[in-house]
Amino acid sequence: IASGPELTNISTLDFMGDNTDNFFNDIFFDPIEKRYYVSFNDGRILEYDQNGILRSSIITTSGRRPFKLYVDENYIYAEERSYDNQNTLLVVYYKISGALYQSSTIDFDVVGMHKIADELIIIANEGNNGLVARYYLQTNGLSIEDEEFDLINTSLYDDFYSTDESILIATDSQVIFLNIETQYLWSGV
DSSP: OOOOSOOSOGGGOOSSTTOTTOOEEEEEEETTTTEEEEEETTSEEEEEETTSOEEEEEEOOTTEEEEEEEEOSSEEEEEEEETTSSOEEEEEEETTTOOEEEEEEEOSEEEEEEEETTEEEEEEEETTEEEEEEEETTTTEEEEOTTTSOOTTOOEEEEEEOSSSEEEEEESSOEEEEETTTTEEEEEO
16 A cells, blocks of 8 residues: 555545445555545546545546556556456556546556656566566557566565665565666565
8 A cells, every 4th residue: 555644534435335346456645746546446546635535536448447556747547457357558547637648558467656757667467477667658658678677487566666766576585676777686585
């Protein structure tokens, strides 16, 4: 779960409503605006302020559900999967309006997303292999950094953005320190 200030009125958050498919998949805290973004299994992305007041909502394309989220100054990035899990997209929405900006097909399961410089860094699993990908908003393109970071036969479980260039990643057997700019990968138990 993302870190941020405690919600002061959590009782106002109605996650379930009348639908038992409303469980949440991810929470992202925007430290600049002090807002929480929550992705729900029924296809919604909701924005709450720190008082628990609903500020905006996005309804994903029919038949899709959002999982991992990342939010920057202008956009909301969401990993979205079809209900049958046959295809996965990286979808970008305008932050102000919630309107769809663009999307790109991906063939991996996102563990986490982080913005470094103007690139969205994606930590993910493809089968039993971990991977690092870069998403370029201007071209709607992806590059997989598999040659720079050898994560073969390593399942990635969680990650934590530690500095402007570094990410800590929990795997099935160790913790990895990853510096994107220097392409430095260090692991320890």
